[in-house]
Amino acid sequence: MDEALQEFFEEVYEITRQIPRGKVLTYGKIAALAGRPQYARWVGRAMAQSPNDDTLPCHRVVNSAGQTAPGWPGQRTLLKREGVTFRVNGRVDMKKHLWEILLVREL
DNA sequence: AAATTGACGGTTA
DNA sequence: GTAACCGCCAATT
Numbered sequence: 001m002d003e004a005l006q007e008f009f010e011e012v013y014e015i016t017r018q019i020p021r022g023k024v025l026t027y028g029k030i031a032a033l034a035g036r037p038q039y040a041r042w043v044g045r046a047m048a049q050s051p052n053d054d055t056l057p058c059h060r061v062v063n064s065a066g067q068t069a070p071g072w073p074g075q076r077t078l079l080k081r082e083g084v085t086f087r088v089n090g091r092v093d094m095k096k097h098l099w100e101i102l103l104v105r106e107l
Numbered sequence: 108a109a110a111t112t113g114a115c116g117g118t119t120a
Numbered sequence: 121g122t123a124a125c126c127g128c129c130a131a132t133t
Contacts, residue, residue: 026115026116028117031115040115041112041113041115043114043115044113045114047114048114058114061114062114063115064117070114075114
């Protein structure tokens with residue numbers, strides 16, 4: 001694993017930790033917030049290898065279409081449990097729950 | 108070394 | 121509204 005990429009992963013986790021209950025962020029947004037707009041796929045990789053840390057709400061990360069992670073049905077349940085609503089097509093109602101963060105980030 | 112693989116995204120049809 | 125296409129880039133085959 002590349003050193004810089006490892007650092008990027010850490011930042012991704014840090015950002016993910018700050019997503020409020022009932023809100024979601026997308027892979028692309030997180031990547032951009034971490035300073036690497038083109039690394040959306042690596043955010044996904046970061047989640048895939050993330051330990052089941054209770055301080056890391058990785059279930060609040062969906063793709064830009066509002067779709068939950070493939071191979072992880074439980075994500076839907078977790079989100080619903082904290083008040084996230086889904087549309088009929090099975091996607092998260094981004095209009096309501098996308099976390100609008102304007103820069104910031106201290107670390 | 109070359110091709111394939113993703114918890115992805117924006118544009119186009 | 122959906123589906124296909126192309127760009128992305130380290131890791132894995």
